[in-house]
Amino acid sequence: MTAPESVVVAPASRAVPTPASKKLAAPVIELRGVEKHYQMGDTLVKALQGIDLKIRHGDYISILGPSGCGKSTMLNILGCLDQPSVGQYLLDGIDVSELPDDELSQVRGKKLGFIFQSYNLIQQLTVVENIEVPLYYQGVPEKESREIAVELARRVGLGKRLDHRPTELSGGQQQRVAIARALSNDPAVILADEATGNLDSKSGGDIL
Amino acid sequence: MTPPEIFRELSLFRLKRSVLLGIKSLWLHKLRSLLTAMGIVFGVSSVIAMLAIGEGASHEAQEQIKELGSQNVIIRSVKPTNSATAGEETRSLVLSYGLTYRDISQIQATVPGVEVTVPAREMKDYIWRGSHRIDGTTLGTVPWFPEMRNRTLLQGRYFTELEMQQRATVCVLSRSLAKHLFPLSEPIGSTVRIRSSYFRVIGIISDDRAAASEQDAPTAKGKGKGSKSSEGMEMMIPLTTLSEHFGEVLFKYRSGSFEAEKVELHEVTVRIDTPEQVMPAADAIRHILERNHKEIDYTMVVPLDLLRRAERTKQIFNIVLGSIAAISLLVGGIGIMNIMLATVTERTREIGIRRALGAKKKDIVMQFLIETVMLSGAGGVLGVALGLSIPLLITHFAEMVTIIQLWAPVLAFSISVITGVLFGISPALRAAGMNPVEALRHE
Numbered sequence: 157m158t159a160p161e162s163v164v165v166a167p168a169s170r171a172v173p174t175p176a177s178k179k180l181a182a183p184v185i186e187l188r189g190v191e192k193h194y195q196m197g198d199t200l201v202k203a204l205q206g207i208d209l210k211i212r213h214g215d216y217i218s219i220l221g222p223s224g225c226g227k228s229t230m231l232n233i234l235g236c237l238d239q240p241s242v243g244q245y246l247l248d249g250i251d252v253s254e255l256p257d258d259e260l261s262q263v264r265g266k267k268l269g270f271i272f273q274s275y276n277l278i279q280q281l282t283v284v285e286n287i288e289v290p291l292y293y294q295g296v297p298e299k300e301s302r303e304i305a306v307e308l309a310r311r312v313g314l315g316k317r318l319d320h321r322p323t324e325l326s327g328g329q330q331q332r333v334a335i336a337r338a339l340s341n342d343p344a345v346i347l348a349d350e351a352t353g354n355l356d357s358k359s360g361g362d363i364l
Numbered sequence: 365m366t367p368p369e370i371f372r373e374l375s376l377f378r379l380k381r382s383v384l385l386g387i388k389s390l391w392l393h394k395l396r397s398l399l400t401a402m403g404i405v406f407g408v409s410s411v412i413a414m415l416a417i418g419e420g421a422s423h424e425a426q427e428q429i430k431e432l433g434s435q436n437v438i439i440r441s442v443k444p445t446n447s448a449t450a451g452e453e454t455r456s457l458v459l460s461y462g463l464t465y466r467d468i469s470q471i472q473a474t475v476p477g478v479e480v481t482v483p484a485r486e487m488k489d490y491i492w493r494g495s496h497r498i499d500g501t502t503l504g505t506v507p508w509f510p511e512m513r514n515r516t517l518l519q520g521r522y523f524t525e526l527e528m529q530q531r532a533t534v535c536v537l538s539r540s541l542a543k544h545l546f547p548l549s550e551p552i553g554s555t556v557r558i559r560s561s562y563f564r565v566i567g568i569i570s571d572d573r574a575a576a577s578e579q580d581a582p583t584a585k586g587k588g589k590g591s592k593s594s595e596g597m598e599m600m601i602p603l604t605t606l607s608e609h610f611g612e613v614l615f616k617y618r619s620g621s622f623e624a625e626k627v628e629l630h631e632v633t634v635r636i637d638t639p640e641q642v643m644p645a646a647d648a649i650r651h652i653l654e655r656n657h658k659e660i661d662y663t664m665v666v667p668l669d670l671l672r673r674a675e676r677t678k679q680i681f682n683i684v685l686g687s688i689a690a691i692s693l694l695v696g697g698i699g700i701m702n703i704m705l706a707t708v709t710e711r712t713r714e715i716g717i718r719r720a721l722g723a724k725k726k727d728i729v730m731q732f733l734i735e736t737v738m739l740s741g742a743g744g745v746l747g748v749a750l751g752l753s754i755p756l757l758i759t760h761f762a763e764m765v766t767i768i769q770l771w772a773p774v775l776a777f778s779i780s781v782i783t784g785v786l787f788g789i790s791p792a793l794r795a796a797g798m799n800p801v802e803a804l805r806h807e
């Protein structure tokens with residue numbers, strides 16, 4: 157059994173349209189002295205300490221470590237679901253470590269794609285509708301978002317399952333919906349927690 | 365496209381999608397949603413139904429009162445019940461009671477702005493057509509009686525002043541009497557008989573719809589008038605003719621017993637010039653009558669007073685109704701809130717997912733608020749449908765008048781939606797306040 161792993165992917169495709177060469181050098185993600193503390197009664201749990209990290213476009217990065225070492229914590233910070241206690245986090249050049257909640261949501265919706273361990277599809281929505289969720293919060297018009305979602309569903313091989321609900325899909329198919337959903341907003345970074353257990357590199361890696 | 369246009373399109377588009385999403389979520393638990401909405405359904409429908417019934421009843425009462433004429437005061441003679449003087453009078457074989465010409469002249473002289481317009485005497489006796497008889501009331505009155513009392517002439521004509529002067533033996537029948545006396549033939553031009561006097565029928569007048577309400581009138585003292593069987597069986601003849609043919613003392617033959625009564629006037633209608641003067645004038649009249657009569661052998665009906673009472677009753681009814689409505693909607697709202705809180709907990713994970721995928725707090729608030737409002741709104745629609753059909757059924761089966769005012773369903777529906785908003789806010793805020801990380805970890 158391999159150690160649990162978190163994966164950060166910065167798709168190269170996004171780097172291509174950026175014209176200037178200096179942009180190529182700029183990292184998508186930059187952590188500067190990030191720490192995360194949890195106050196548990198009297199004791200201060202330091203889940204993360206002194207993290208410096210740079211991830212560039214096209215990078216595929218796995219974070220490995222024993223259980224409880226803080227992988228999930230770090231991924232939550234990278235995914236803008238949580239904010240560092242100390243330090244700075246620059247995402248695509250923007251400092252997100254102090255952003256208010258609404259803007260953090262905006263950043264998540266625009267720049268990040270999530271593939272959750274248990275896929276986390278929304279049960280009452282169909283395959284296409286699930287893929288559309290990030291687009292919906294970005295305010296993409298209905299027709300356009302439907303086109304994008306159908307195209308993505310085709311690309312992950314679910315062209316014939318558009319109107320199925322998650323409960324009517326196999327595990328692998330659900331995973332592919334999750335991947336399509338993570339790609340739908342054309343994110344700068346895709347994050348996956350505890351990926352090896354579920355993300356079989358054959359289908360997952362191919363798509364990425 | 366200008367920025368405001370984009371904004372408008374965006375929010376409209378979002379609203380439409382949010383509504384569709386809400387329908388989907390509610391549809392996922394059809395039975396639960398239906399049961400939750402039931403509280404609102406019954407609240408809304410009972411409000412509409414009760415309003416319709418109340419409005420119908422009060423409308424009916426007000427119509428009857430208005431027929432009496434809101435600027436009138438009607439005074440009637442009533443046979444006093446078992447009093448000392450009545451005993452004395454019986455010994456002299458003639459029972460004397462009721463309104464006198466003296467009362468009327470005093471009222472006329474002392475109360476300003478009044479006009480005694482419709483004096484009437486009445487006589488209860490059999491009205492004959494050939495060998496067919498009806499137990500009815502013969503009313504001796506004046507030519508302008510129908511106009512003053514809002515009675516419409518259905519056929520023929522009323523008697524004239526000339527006929528009154530001449531003591532003509534003409535009569536006008538009430539609709540019920542005409543129907544009973546002449547079930548098949550044409551009444552106009554026919555002859556009816558009372559004792560030994562014959563009268564020619566010249567017209568048919570509408571029934572006294574107010575009779576029933578007068579009897580229940582709170583101001584009426586003593587015994588109610590007439591027996592049920594003769595109710596509405598009225599025949600009008602000139603006042604002068606009545607006096608000439610039957611005298612001042614009226615004899616009654618009823619089921620073997622013999623009674624003699626002396627009553628100068630049975631009924632007087634006093635018209636007051638201005639509506640504002642009605643209540644003071646009524647008080648003045650009551651004063652005069654109280655002074656002139658040692659015992660209560662009269663009754664006063666003030667239609668305006670009745671109208672006011674009816675309005676007050678309706679106000680009280682509306683307050684009671686409002687409280688019932690408020691309570692039932694409160695209960696319905698709490699039911700909805702309860703279910704929405706459970707739903708929010710149940711869907712914690714979904715909330716986490718949505719937040720991770722870019723939903724702002726206000727998006728989550730909107731999502732749950734819209735869901736609650738749709739739940740209560742659907743309950744409102746069902747409630748309006750049920751509330752509109754109950755009065756129809758009541759009218760159809762119980763033959764009661766019900767009136768549905770347009771604002772009633774509109775109001776009830778809006779209140780149901782407002783209930784949804786009020787009771788949806790707390791669950792929606794709870795959903796939006798969740799920490800995304802913890803929500804995602806929730807099982």
Ligand SMILES: Nc1ncnc2c1ncn2[C@@H]1O[C@H](COP(=O)(O)OP(=O)(O)OP(=O)(O)O)[C@@H](O)[C@H]1O
Binds near residue numbers: 195196203
């Ligand atoms: N909300 C929290 N409150 C307090 N302590 C926390 C909280 N979340 C995480 N921790 C602590 O922070 C440390 C790192 O936790 P984290 O979940 O990041 O570990 P992990 O590397 O993902 O482990 P695993 O491989 O088992 O998933 C742990 O010691 C944990 O107890």
Ligand SMILES: [Mg+2]
Binds near residue numbers: 228229
């Ligand atoms: Mg973990």
